[in-house]
Amino acid sequence: MNQPTILIVDDEEAARLGMRRALKQYEAAEAGSVEEARFLIAQYRPQLILLDNNLPGTSGMEFLHELAGQDNAPQVVMITAHGTERTAVEAIKAGAYDYLAKPFELDELRLVVKNALEARGLRAENARLKEELAAIKGSGELLGASEGMQKVYDLIAKVAATDITVLIRGESGTGKELVARAIHDKSAGRRQGQFVAMNCAAMPSELIESELFGHEKGSFTGAANQRKGKFEAADGGTIFLDEIGDMSLTTQAKLLRVLEERKIERLGSSHSIPVDVRVISATNVDLEKAVEDGKFRADLYYRLRVVQINLPPLRDRASDIPMLALHFLKGYATKYSLQCTGIHPSSLARLTAYSWPGNIRELRNVIERSAVLADGATLQPNDLPEEINTTAKPAEQPVIIGDGDILAIPYLDDFREARKAFERAYIERCLIETNGNVTRAAEKVGMHRQSLQQKLKDLGLTRRYVVSEEELDEAGSA
Template sequence: MYSILIVDDEPNYLIVLSELLREEGYEVFTAGGGAEGLGVVKEADLDLVVTDMQMPEVDGLRLLEQIKEFNPDLPVIMITAYAEVEKAVAAMQAGAFSYLAKPFSNEELLVNVQKAVQLYSLVRENTRLRREIKGKKSGFSGMVGKNPRMQQVYELIEKVAPTPASVLISGESGTGKELVAKAIHMNSSREKEPFITVNCAALSDNLLESELFGHEKGAFTGAVAMRKGRFEIADKGTIFLDEIGEIPIVLQSKLLRVLQEKKFERVGGSKTFEVDVRIISASNRDLKEEVGQGRFREDLFYRLNVIHVSLPALRERMDDMPLLVDYFINKFGKELGRQDLSISQEAMRLLMTLPWEGNIRELENTIERAAILCNNNIIEADDVQPDSLQPLQENSWSQGLDLKQLVPASVGLNEVLYAVEEKMLHQALDESNHVQARAAESLGITKSLLQYKMKKYGIKKKK
């Protein structure tokens, strides 16, 4: 819903214009003068200002200048008397969208209003897209891989994108869930409309409700101005709710209503808003298990899970590692001005052996760091080696150790390494009473890496 401010010192004129615009489905604010109008501009999330030219103290032209200082893109329509041609020209030069000379017809006003709000909507969307490009966010082209599991994902995206169905994306953190959501949006009929992302785990319960549905001025402490929520901003487009399993049970009913009826109220408000938004959600939790535990509504789960896309972890698609590494090397080579950036075979072999608990995101960060630190534009094994696997220092216990006295020559290196590693894991867990965090700290590795190695050697967690 578009929000419009009408500024006029004649109360009757405010009533007539506001009723006309409300009947057309606009949300209307009114102000009886320029100073009051500027206050509303600074407090409310507006799409258009319609102001009279002749007003005492702060006239329409001065108000226009102040609005342009605050928000240069916000359109302003000036209402002028028939004889104020010179002032109308001055207003256009100062950045007014258009002017209407009294008397004007309702149709003339509505045509101008519609053009103004649609233009502002495009300006906002272009600004958002420029920010995304500047922030180097990947689009559909950022999805890389020939693994059969990924091919299934691509096929599912192509099938579901043109439909209005809600989609639930599951997968571990860092597997690329937002990329899938963007791919669905960009291949749908909504591609030219907003794509809005909300991380449900990043906000407290109260702030999350306000973020999703907006709030009215004074709705809570700190709500000094009206603010539109993400659903309202995403109207006609797509909203991506990441980590949806973190939404509190109290808020889930309000989300369910949006899915069923496409209606909601802002926090602290009684007015009902209606939106046309496609919902794509994602979670690294098992939402079926959350339903069983009573932490997630079953009816909401089925509404969200019309189509389910499951993303494989990186360790389940290691055949894609060379493609992914090549993609990130090209990406960071261009960004850093190192066009001939490459990677050694030894470094690639090391990448193929690591557990990648952080999945694609961890790999991307690793290649970015290596691209910055490597010498001669060649990424070596030392550049991609995790901190937890750094070589032993010179004063290590290993200095002077004669392995020939301990290990028969017929035993392979891998057998020795695996045996020593497994024994060290058992020892660290026994000494820490199986407190994994303490065991990992004593071994100098992360808890997630310890858990990976326990699984690798079949070491069970003590209950």
């Protein structure tokens, strides 16, 4: 026998046979009791269990609770006796994907099975992304498997082996500081020395110079004691000069000399001290233009950019977004003990479509805020901030924004078309909440499942929430 996808657990042989026939396109195994089921699950790892509640010995419900505590447990559809709605509710609460009340139609069974297996596939996909994420750690804490990032990793590896001066460029939040640290951490010799960062923005020259080069006691007002500068602290290691474009021309002149002579002089001293430091600088301003405008020295510019690493903006490497989003979500879920540990595929689609002007820093903040505020176990589109829902690409233009409201329904002149648009938004909204579970959605909106299925078909939503048109046709004609 091939690996069974489905395990049918029922003590009545006729019932098992009926289900098996209806599901003949799947590989299925049968068990007459929980004891037997345990054995078959351990052996075959089926993806779905059709579990009758009424079993001799251990009941289906008890077994469901047992499974709920296990890693990678199969999806469960509970089969309950007619008129035992409370058991069904209890089963869903205990983690069953859905339930079927006896007697049920065979096409009902097929639909539930298809949906459950599809949902299981999504869960597996999320798990796979998480594993991939752990495996594709590019360079230190740097993440991303896109082509753009692969180029960055290659450059990091090449320059790390040398003492070459590196200029890192990229928009705000693209990871410039992280890349600088990665270069330091990968430098065999310099790793033992210190990585010293200095932000050159928004600080008077005198202070920057004293920070960089140190000063002697009394060298300027406020210099009460002798002090070593960052270049000395980074001796044998790396100095990272962030926002280099904001440095004043006088400080630029001093820095240039240090780079040429590999010696520093503390402020107020004429004694020069040799330093062995690798210089990495970073900027998000247009340095070429600053040179043209006379705000940045051309000679310093050439000296700093011996090798240049350009960090691509996040929107140009959108394929990295799911991985990064899950990485940040995992981190915050642990940090704040959150329930929310997964991301719904529709949310991923929206995150991927957004333009991220603040790049990875913005993504991290969005995930933190959304995860903390989310109610469910997966981040739903309506958990995301409005700007992400409203600026997503037209193809993915969402219908749902805000707290539970349905907004952004297009205005249409034709009344019937407008009503369809509303129905589509309304039903889609409900299905997102039930994770695509048609049975639960039907209950929620007070419709019969069959009618909701027909609605889905009429509204063209079947491809997303029911597996295929054939399936529906089959369900309709059975």
